[in-house]
Amino acid sequence: MIAVENISKSFDGRQVLHDISVEFLNGRTNLIIGQSGSGKTVLLNSIVGLHQPDSGHIYYDGRDITVMSKKERTMLRREIGMLFQGSALFDSMTLLENVMFPLDMFSDKSYKERKARAMLCIDRVNLLGSEYKHPAELSGGMQKRAAIARAIAMEPRYLFCDEPNSGLDPKTSLVIDKLISEITHENNITTIVNTHDMNSVIGIGENILFINNGAAAWQGNSKEVLTSNNKMLNDFVFASEFSKQLRQDILANIH
Amino acid sequence: MIRKMLQSLGEYLLLMARTFQRPERMRMFLKQYYKEMMALGINSVGIVLLISLFIGAVICIQIKLNIQSAWMPSWVSGYTTREIMMLEFSSAIMCLILAGKVGSNIASEIGTMRITQQIDALDIMGVNSASYLILPKVAALVSFIPILVTFSVAAGIVGAYCTAYLANIITPADLTLGLQHSFTPWYFWMGVIKSLFFAFIIASVSSYYGYNVKGGSIEVGKASTSAVVSCSVLILFSDIFLTQLLS
Structure with a gap:
């Protein structure tokens, strides 16, 4: 499990993350969603240690990465696997x-x-x-x-995926999502996926954190996304008229 | 401007401190070292031989046609060609040329790795990216440069002989006499020692520019150009000090 406690981060006087606290559970596909520029990549980079947060703590199964020595951090990183947006293959x-x-x-x-x-x-x-x-x-x-x-x-015990579906067609995106979800469950690892692909949110989101303007605005799972009354979340997830109508139809069926 | 220069110097020194650390896996270091030796050293042999051959020939022709006169000994052309090749061309000028070829190659390679997150991937894995990427390049170029200097001196002399045998500008006997006249082995070693410093400058400064690229392909291009300019300026300045120190 990865626990984030009161994380804040600013760049050149501009605060990007505001006091975020969240738990990412073991053996689940945890998603961070939010608009471009909402701070989700900064949060992910802070969790993996690429950015040092201004305040707060990040615990990897009780081990606080923010106070670790360089050597301890290097050892921890050997337990981490990361999928970058552009693949970053050599x-x-x-x-x-x-x-x-x-x-x-x-x-x-x-x-x-x-x-x-x-x-x-x-x-x-x-x-x-x-x-x-x-x-x-x-x-x-x-x-x-x-x-x-x-x-x-x-x-690895922890798998991070930064926008794994960017630049992929919907069918290939589903294959990648399925693969990430299967690997998470097979190996019982803590997976955090940074995405704004709504198919991923509905398809594999077992624990979803919605970030708005650098602050945690909502947390739940893919079913709860459909029924949530959080306006900011609904405006983001169901942005198009088609998806709004689809949500209405699903809710009508539920009720 | 001074503040920016001091900041860059500080960043460079910090990067070097990270670079000169014991490799995590010696087998990976040796693999990279061999690869860099091929890419930076072996692949530069051709251009070094070609340029040195022609420069050796041109120096010999210029000295013979413009400097040598009736009151000078016949060995002056050969002697001057040898001294120029050993003392300056094969070390300083050749390293200036290599700064263009090898320096831009290093800066653009590492810069591209930076913007495509390959360096981030190394860091996330827990690999010391600076040591993994830069140390083999510095080690390969510094250890191969004496071979390039030797090849350059030899090619320059072969070039001079070409003017004697093919163009009949100087007699082979006069050229041989000049090449052997007052030979001081230290001059050769001076060129080798200077080139070791220049090789370090080329590999480390170019790596610094590549490693600190921020942005996209335009910034990689700018870093590549900056690397060549900085390496050239540093080589020229250090050449003055090293020549004074070693002479």
């Missing part, structure tokens, strides 16, 4: 080398064992047959799946 390496990289860096296993683990991860994301291709030879969806394979190679 251009000069093949898919297999990318997935093997964290194992090569931190694992004491033999080459044969490391390769077997990497192949298992590549198989898990259905990319067998592409292991000797470079990132430039892979499609956007394949790159995202490759990045997931690299993120889970070290069997």
